[in-house]
Amino acid sequence: MANVLRFRRGFRFQWEPAQQCHVLLYPEGMVKLNESAGAILQEVDGERSVAELVAVLEQKFPEAGALANDVCEFLEHACNQHWLEVS
Amino acid sequence: MTISSAASTDKAGHSVGPPLWLLAELTYRCPLQCPYCSNPLDFAQTEKELTTDEWVQVLRQGREMGAAQLGFSGGEPLVRPDLEELIAEARSLGYYTNLITSGLGLTEAKVNAFAAAGLDHIQVSFQASDPELNNAIAGSRKAFEQKLKMARAVKEAGYPMVLNFVVHRHNIHQMKDIMSLCERLDADFVELATCQYYGWALENREGLMPSKAQLERAEAEVNEFRAQLEASGSHMKLIFVTPDYYEERPKACMNGWGSLFLTVAPDGTALPCHSARLLPIEFPNVRDTHLKSVWYDSPGFNHYRGDAWMPEPCRSCDEKDKDFGGCRCQAYLLTGNADNADPVCSKSSYHDRILAARKAADHATVGIADLTYRNAENSRLFFKS
C-alpha cells in the first residue's frame, strides 16, 4: 500500500474519443480499458502511494464503498502485465 | 499488433469500426536486400512518393477517424528526410508512434532527436545473431555491427526496446543465441517471426521455409527460454510467430479485412494489409480520396468485409467468424482465386499445395547464396516479364 506506482516507459495511457474509452498504448499494441480500469489508471501519477490512490478513488466514487481490495487486485494485475512498475 | 480488452467488446454484427492501426509505408527505398521482404516484387516500378504535406493530411485524417497506433515503415523509413517532422506531427495528434527500421542510416543523434519529437518506440530488425549470417541475408557487409550499436543507443535513450528477427531455415538453428543476444541487449519485447510467404518470400519459399523438425526444435527452445524468463521475473516478452504452413487452420488475417488495419503505401495507395497490392482488386489512393471514404466507402476496402463473399467450404463453416477464411493474399497466390479458403485450411481442396511445400522443406537444398535478393535489379525482372 505504501508503494508508489508509475507507468513503465513506453506505456501510454490516454482517452480515445473514437472508442469512448481509455486505452493503454504500448509498442505495437493497445489495451482497451473498461470504466473502472480507466478510473484507476487515471490516478497513477508516479507520486501518490497506492493507499493515497485508494483514498482519492473512494472520495471520487462515494457510492462504491470501500475500494481497497478491488483497486489493489487490479493494480497487481497491471504490475504483473508490466504495465506499471514501482517508482 | 495485439489488441486485448479489459472490457467486454461486442464482436457480433458486421458494423464497421474505425481503423485503429495506421501503417505509413513511407518509401520502398532500402539499403538492404532481404530475400523475404514484404514489399511488392515490382517495387522498383512504384510511382512518386507522397510529399510531406500529403503524409500530414493522411495522419490528420486517420487520427480524426480514431487511429491510435501509427507505424512508420518501408522500405527503410530513415531514408525520408522529413521523418522527424512526421514524427512530431503524429505525436502532437495523439498517435502512439512506432518506427520500424533496419537500423541502417540511424545515428545516436537521430535516436535522440526522434525522442525529442515524441517518438514512442523504435523496433530494430535483425537478420541473425552473428555478423556473418546476418550480413549475408541482409545483403550488406556492415549491417550487423550498425544494428547492435543502434539497439544500444535506442535503449540508452530510454525507449522501450523491441527487437525483431525474421526466422527461416538458415537461422532457425540460432534461436538460443538470438534469445541470449536479446537478453544481453535488455530488450523489452522480442518478436521472432517466421516469414510469411508473399512477395519476395514466396519467390524464395523453398530456400526459407524451415522443416517441421527445425520448427519443433525451435519451439521447444523458445518455450524453455520463456519459462526461464518468467521464473526470473524478467520483463522481456517473447513472441514466436510460427509459419501458418504447419497449421491446419489459417490465421485470422489482419483481424478481418478492413476491420482494424489501414496501410498507406509510398505512392498513396491505401490497402487493407501491406501485401494486398498483389490482389486483382482496385484500391483507392489517398491523393484523391479522403481516408474516411477510403475506409468506409471504397469498393476495395468493402470487398472482403463480412462473409457474403465466401464460397464453400467457408460459407457453411462454423469457424468463419474465427478466421474469416484466412488470408486473401495467400488464397490468391496459391489457388489463383482470392475468394477461396486460405489453402492452409485442411478443408480447402488446395491444401495439398501446403502439404507439398512442407515436404519440400524436408529436403530443400537451396543455400543462402541461391536466394533471390530484394533489389532494384531483380525487381525490374519482375515487371519486365
Ligand code: SF4
Ligand atoms: S525487409 Fe529488408 S529489404 Fe525489405 S524493407 Fe525491410 S530491411 Fe529493407
Ligand code: SF4
Ligand atoms: S473452411 Fe474457411 S472458415 Fe472454415 S476453418 Fe477453413 S478457412 Fe476457416
